[in-house]
Amino acid sequence: MAEVARGGRRSVRPALSAALLLVVLAILLTLGTWQMQRLAWKDKLLADIAERHAQAPVELAAIESMWRGGGDVEYRPVILKGTFEHDKERHFFATWNGQSGYHVYTPLRLTDGRHVFVNRGFVPFERKDAETRKGGEISGEQQVVGLARARLDGKPSSLVPDNDLAKNVFYWKDLDAMASSTGIAPENLVPFFVDADNAPNPGGLPVGGVTQFDLPNNHLQYALTWYGLAAALLGVSGINFWRSRRR
Incomplete structure (x- = not known):
């Protein structure tokens, strides 16, 4: 009986x-295939961004019409006119060219009384206070050329810190919080951002044209890693099976 039991255990082990x-x-192949799907998605996204970036800017009304129709306004060139309200600028923590600092989001008041939050560009950490860069606070009606940027539906990750409204430091672009903290009513707010282009600022700061186009695209590398692990697993298993058969 003992020999039968041992024989049964030996027959179960190969099956397990x-x-x-x-x-x-199956898990490794699924992960590899998922990364290939992500690669196709990222390639299309980068191609769409490049195509949109090359288009001529259109009036704000055209971008708003697209947004109301459910269209994707991301990275679409836009031209708008208005007056900056520098006393209401909001600061988004960012790095640029190896420096830590902030992107300055300033409400642009349009002729119809509504506001668009414009990312005017980067300022170093020590120049957060607008008093240190008064020369860059241009007055009067301005024409802004830039790229429309969609708002976020919510905090992108639990790892991202909460926005510090008391210190006017944002770690994620919460358009509603930016508006409410400056007293701008929701009905007077354009529902997306605009990143200003790199037109020279007479005061030097903020430095415009900070939109990031080179999005990370490592999906092919990840896919090859998962497929490589699957191939290695098959190879090792095949060698072990061959050795067991010889024994």
């Missing part, structure tokens, strides 16, 4: 090993 091998192999 084969089942485990198939499960792990």
